[in-house]
Amino acid sequence: MEVLARAAVSAPSTRRGRPWSLALPERRAEVMEHVDPARPSSPSDRRDQLISCGAVLANLVLGVRVLGWDARVSVATEAEAPLAGVVAVTRRSPPSAHDLHGYSAISRRTSHDAEFSRVPVAPDLMARIVRRASGDVLCRVVHPGELRPLANLLEAAAESVRNEPELKVWTDAWHIRRADVRYSPSAEAWSPWAEVVRSGPLIPAGVKLADRLKKETLVVFCAATEGRPEVVSTGVAMESLWLAAVESGLAASTLTRPLRVPRIRSRLIAELALPGAPGLIMRLGYPAG
Incomplete structure (x- = not known):
């Protein structure tokens, strides 16, 4: 739970903080969009919130992988709202170097507000x-x-x-x-x-x-x-x-x-x-x- 929670809270989010909640029933990680009736979101804000939920799902996959399990992502349909998506654990599988590097990058990812170097990206x-x-x-x-x-x-x-x-x-x-x-x-x-x-x-x-x-x-x-x-x-x-x-x-x-x-x-x-x-x-x- 600690590994998955750390991966989730490190995902990029919107101006309204973390517009989602995380549940871990059995061998699933469920990401729910947070909807506050007292503070209705504009259509633009709702899209940004859902993008944030998707980022959480991507991080949860890496969290599951470094724990030594395969993961399957299912994005929720319109009818399943406010559920945004589910990461399901399937079978035991050791993490690859790609998984380990990706999980390490979660804690190093920040939003770069400043200018870039003149060195072009190949x-x-x-x-x-x-x-x-x-x-x-x-x-x-x-x-x-x-x-x-x-x-x-x-x-x-x-x-x-x-x-x-x-x-x-x-x-x-x-x-x-x-x-x-x-x-x-x-x-x-x-x-x-x-x-x-x-x-x-x-x-x-x-x-x-x-x-x-x-x-x-x-x-x-x-x-x-x-x-x-x-x-x-x-x-x-x-x-x-x-x-x-x-x-x-x-x-x-x-x-x-x-x-x-x-x-x-x-x-x-x-x-x-x-x-x-x-x-x-x-x-x-x-x-x-």
Whole structure:
């Protein structure tokens, strides 16, 4: 119970803390979405909560494996809500080196809020990391030629912060505290994510933002639909890829708020020719310094 609980609480979570509960009946680990009738969640918050539940499932699988058992993950259907998913223990099986490294990465995974080094992530390494994302969720690496249209979309999403009340708390999702942002025309090392969430005329032009995004490797996670099971599966894929990145010496952080704006999501699908609904964007790279 201690090993599984430690794996669960170390999963990335949302602004509302840990929006899930964990039960361990017999040889199962059940993750339930926490629904508080006194504090109803917006549709955007509910999607983020379900992504968090999926991340918990991914960590529980590694917890079961290091204990010497095989594990089978079942994502709950719409009708089974508030159940998000179940990790079932099947038979005895010694953990592999991959399992041990993955479980070790759980405690080392943090959200990287700062800029990345200019050292690029090798394409073959990125391909191996992407393959570690399990399930039916597509993990699509953004190509250099797509950075400018993506930057334009992020600008448009930033404008929505001032026009849509639900996005007033967007700065939390960008992992940037507004009080920490200082404007300097000569600054060379600004995080592009900090610039995008600024209000007023200081949001950079798309070309400028695209140039700064070149230091980052961006991955878009998309599923066939935006149903509850697909959102949970996005969380499973997110955590699997994140832990694989940590094992390889990379750092990462995630972004979901821009994709909750319908017109931004539709334009992103068209601009990047995505085969499904984008659920989150992950930025990866080597930590600066």
